[in-house]
Amino acid sequence: MSKSLQGKKILTVFKRPSSSEGILSWITTVDHKRIGIMYGYAAFFFLLFGGLEALLLRIQLAKPDNDFLSAAEYNAMFTMHGTTMVFLAIMPISAAFFNYLLPLQIGARDVAFPRLNALSYWIWIFGGVFLYSTFIFGTAGAPVGGYLAEEISWLGNAPNGGWFGYQPNASFKYSPGTAMDYWAIGLQILGISSLISAFNFITTILNMRTKGMRLMRMPVFTWMTFAVAFLLAFSLPIIAIALFFVTFDRQFGTTFFLTEGGGDPVLWQHLFWLFGHPEVYILILPAFGIVSEILPTFSRKPLFGYAAIVFAGFGIAFIGFGVWAHHMFASAISPVAQAGFGISTMVIAVPTGVKIFNWLGTIWGGKISLKTPMLFALGFIAMFVIGGLSGVTHSVVPADTQQTDTYYVVAHFHYVLFGGAIFGIFAGLYYWFPKVWGKMYNETLGQLHFWLMIIGFNLTFGPMHWLGLQGQIRRTWVYAEETNLGFWNLIVTIGAFIIALSIIIFMINWSYSRRKGPAALMDPWDARTIEWTIPSPTPVWNFSTPPEVENLDDFWHKKYGEDSEGRAVRRDTADQLLIDLEEDGLNPKNHIELPNPSYFPFILASGLPLLGYAIIYKSIALAGLGVLLLLIGGFGWALEPIEEVTIANPSVSNGGVEDE
């Protein structure tokens, strides 16, 4: 069919874009690497926003009864901090890793559906921009009938019902204005993006593995991507429906969650956490994967108990759907439910423990090189253990009724999501930096970043355990002087600024090294997986010859054998192998087909925020424009001709990924 279309040349208007440089090339790209890089930069940008919001919160709490922020501003800042960090920072930074690395780790040319991949990205970024446009257009206010002493500033006119949006506080009566609509619809748009990625990654992993890459030979990072994709696919529909209910309650007068119409506000809690708890694993499993790549490489030993780590990951993902009510132990649930969810929460500690002990088994007896990625990976283990253990204290329901909704919980999940996920992410950013940019980062600055961050992190979140046990509630705009919480709050605030300093050092290192760093070797870490068998930076076509895999950690086994004691011995052929691989990787012998760029993912995605504004402002015109863009995007996508971009030697047509 495509041939006949092309042959007739009737659809020249749908000629595919061909720019390979400049902003247009980024807008139209379907290259998983470029999409990954865009995800990374945009998500880091949002991470900075989320961080700034956190700093404002910490300034406010530095002393008792402070008036740096108004209540409205404070509530908006913690809502946006949580929402940003979860949906606009950690999830998309993980998506950046998935995008960039997944095809490289399984020896593929690209993901299964490259245009769909671009669509995920553009929907995500439009969703993020839509959500943040609340700072320009959004409004918030006192509950209907309530009074304010002063007008709410622009900072306070952002969503203010918490990232968890508990009903009925987030309903129109108690959170009037449009800000919470931006929140609900913004999350809806972001969810579409993640759902699309999930199916794309599942298909890619199931269908695009190179010859010999059996499932049980896949790198653990790929395995964790696989688990996350399933988590996304099963948990996002739940929040999507719940958010539709919220939007209907707020916009069209339904009462799904409102008692006055026979609705049930506790139902929202169930739906939110039935999504929200798997979401925690969506945030942490990618870091598990990253760390499972780094520890063996820098210990020069295989991962201890590969199968156990893989199955533990899936065990966590599966049980993760059965623990949601532990967020609601103090809420309206019965003792039987408390006991059941308390026990299921304890159960999930077992596979988590297995992972930690296996990681320790990996470094034990190794030859440990303390480069920056390894420091962050070890820091990850040390900090994540604390978060895991405080998690077990939550499963003890009676104790949790004291701790829930206090800073103890804030401490707990920051040890999991910062000490865990963010440390893992930084480990990965340093580890794959040479592969992405073809340059080496500055090791001294990297180490400085690590040490400042781990000190700042513990100063910030360590004392929060104590503050929570001493009775400091979460989401508290002020606390009374008599509660004697001032001293440790000040320490926490100082810690937060040390974290900010470490992030600045990271940014300096990144932007300097990316341009002026020394050139990176193809395999700078003597690594184990096949993404290191291609030149740095990764060529556009990834692998010039599709690799063949014979082992788990195939690249390592091609470089190293074992002597009679089981110690690694470098093969004589290893040095030549590296030279050959680099030579081959830069000069493909065969014709390579790459997926073609396309305008339509961008156009299609741009329709969604317009539909969001249309719902909020009840505008038929905006709705029409949004639908029009969706239709143009969809039809253009379907009718787009397949034109092959040809690289290297065009005489042979072979291999490569076909466009979807």
Added chain:
Amino acid sequence: MSDYFLSIKKLKLVPFMVLFTSCIENAPMDSLSPEGPYARTIDNLFWLTFWIAVGIFFLVQTVLIVAVIIFRDKPNNPEPKQIHGNTKLELLWTVIPVLILVAIAIPTVKTIFELAKEPENALKVEVVGHQWWFEFKYPQYGITTANVLIIPEDKPVRLEMWSNDVMHNFWVPKLNGKRYLVPGQLTYLNLYADNAGEYWAQCGEFCGLSHSKMRARVISLNSSDFKMWVENEQKEARRPEEGTLAAEGEQVYLNAGCTQCHIINGVWDVQGDRVAPNLTHMASRHVLGGASFKNNPTDLTKWLSNPAAIKPGTFMPNLELTEDEIVALIEYLGTLK
């Protein structure tokens, strides 16, 4: 149950005395210094888990640090042995955590059901959550009050709770864990204080603009004091003598609009509920406005001249009272003992 935890209890203060010396002063919301049987049961369970967690923490961190020190790369080190795993070890570190968790799960489940039981001979008090204050009703005595929950020392108290608007969460850390107040649904919480005394309470669940100022106090009285308190609360409000400043204040109360939302029993014959606290014995409460400020002329003046400046989002309007009116009103409210 208490014997089971005895040895754990003795150990509990040690690490915190070392680590947090600056913090041993009085913290009225401290969840680690229980002053009643419910909170104590919870506390014991926490310390059991805490010490197990500390043990695992030191185990993991020690292995990690020792591994980094002894296996750190040195130029002459041989390549490591390529160990891919060890089924026995992996089974061991699966089974041992399971056993530890079973040891935690048994007392946990037992305690969950213990705490949920309705105590015998309990005094029933209804707690109603409002943005942003707690209302307390004693159906047995026909008393309605706010912000300060008075309980008898010699009796357990059974709270029957619901919310009038959004989710709230009633928490008296020294007496028990917390429990949500849900619109359209009843929840329950037991309180029992060892001794007569004052305990801080706070709304735990984010409930809007003034969430952090939604506080309360629980005061436990010995039985004779409690009886006196009940008798006093059941009386109608005292009327001020004519010609006094307090009588002027009463007129302000009646005419400025306060009666739209408040009730003072015996002053103005009204039926039904009001959205704001019952003020019949307001002067007997030492904290006001969701226990966010003290009941003294200075704080009360600030409150009456602009309520929203103290509690943003409050449903109490600024009635634009003059200074004289406020002085008279405060004088009058002071007589409502």
